[in-house]
Amino acid sequence: MKKLTYTAMWLAVGVALAYxxxxxxxxxxxxxxxxxxxxxxxxxxxxxxxxVGGLLPVLSFLTMGMPPFPMFLFMIPEVFVYGFILGVMEKKNISSDSPLRFFLADWFTRYLITL
Known part of the structure; x- marks a missing residue:
């Protein structure tokens, strides 16, 4: 139940911030x-x-039309991997330095997208 609540909170924050x-x-x-x-x-x-990474581009597209139609389809796996990889890094305590963790997640996501 706690994960559902956090997911809903982050989705609301994401749509509001994007707007x-x-x-x-x-x-x-x-x-x-x-x-x-x-x-x-x-x-x-x-x-x-x-x-959150998988649903946020869809919700943002449905509520505001941003990102535009073909773009949000490409953003779904990208944003999903960002959220998932940072969560895995947090759980495994990989690189406790936050800026380095974000850099590693960005690098890993770009690597996976280009495969």
Whole structure:
């Protein structure tokens, strides 16, 4: 029940943050969907981070139309991997230095996407 609550909270934060940043034309600069999925994975674990990462682009598209149609399909696996990998790194205590953890998750995600 706790994971469901955290997932719903992170999804609400993600949609609201995306809306606010796109409202002032900062959405492409700060990538709110990626940021929220990474935070969800780092704070709430791999399961919550993965679910948030997989659902957030779909919810954002359905509520605001952003990201546009073909783009959100490519973002689903990317944002999912961001949230999941950061959750796994948190659980395994890999690289307790937070900036390095985010860099490693970014590198790993880009590596998986190019396969």
């Amino acid at each position: 606010l940043l796109h409202l002032v034309n900062l959405g492409r600069m700060f990538l709110p969907l990626h940021l929220v999925a990474m935070l969800a994975g780092a704070v709430s674990g791999a399961f919550v981070g993965g679910i």
